[in-house]
Each structure stands twice: as C-alpha cells, then as structure tokens.
Amino acid sequence: MWRTWFFLGIVSLATQPPACERQNAPAGPPELLVGQRVSWVITSRDRPCSGSFAPCRVFQVSANQTGVLLASLTFESKTNGLRLEVWNGNNGHGTCCHSGESVSIAVAKGDRAEMDVVLEESRAENARQPFKLDTSIQESQQ
8 A cells, every 4th residue: 555655646746847847938029019109117137138248128019011110219317328229030220329319120011020129338236227119110112
C-alpha cells in the first residue's frame, strides 16, 4: 500500500505545471489606431528596444491605407530628451531630443509599422518622462 501511494504522489507532482511557469504569452506592443493620440510615460526602468541600451517604449500601428505614416512626439520636460524611431520592416527613420518633431515613412495598406520612443538622456536612476504620440497617414500622390 505504501508503494501505491508513493507512486501516485510522484505521478501527481509530475503532471502539475510548476507554480512559477508563465501560463500566458507576454503581451506584445500596444496597437495604435491611425489618428489616435496616446499619452504614456517612459522611465529609466523600462526595457531597451532591440539593438539599444536605452529605455524604450514600443508601439505598433496597422496602416489602413497606402501613403506616408506620420508620427509626432511631444513632451514637456527639457531634462530628458526622447528619440522617436519609426520602422516599417527594415526601413527606419528617426529624430531626437526635441518636442514636437515628427518622423514619416512610406507604408502600404496592411503594413504594421513600429514606433519606438527611446529615453535618450536617462542618466538619473529614477528618470521619468511623460509624452504624447500622434499618428496619421497622408495619401500618396501618384
């Protein structure tokens, strides 16, 4: 009888998922609608973007028409400059460190562009920078 209980105990432990195992896949970058304004905060504790060491926030937007995607970044503080990068596949453009600057990139209907907001000047341990990100698509002139 002892052997039966011992065997059942081992099977029971082996078939249950570990308590620390992640049950759901991590959420991807927030999906924005074209024309949507997003208010967000980036901090020195955020993870870096791919290929970078600086803290970063990533957003995606699906192009609802073919044209030029325009992304504009605004922020209040002069102490923590932000860099805005817009990527469509391997094609990317960026601007740095001044509020109100915009970046544009060609997109085709259905493309998923990525916008990276990077905290360039995050020397302070607890740097925190609120920002607003706006998007629009201008039709291509063909």
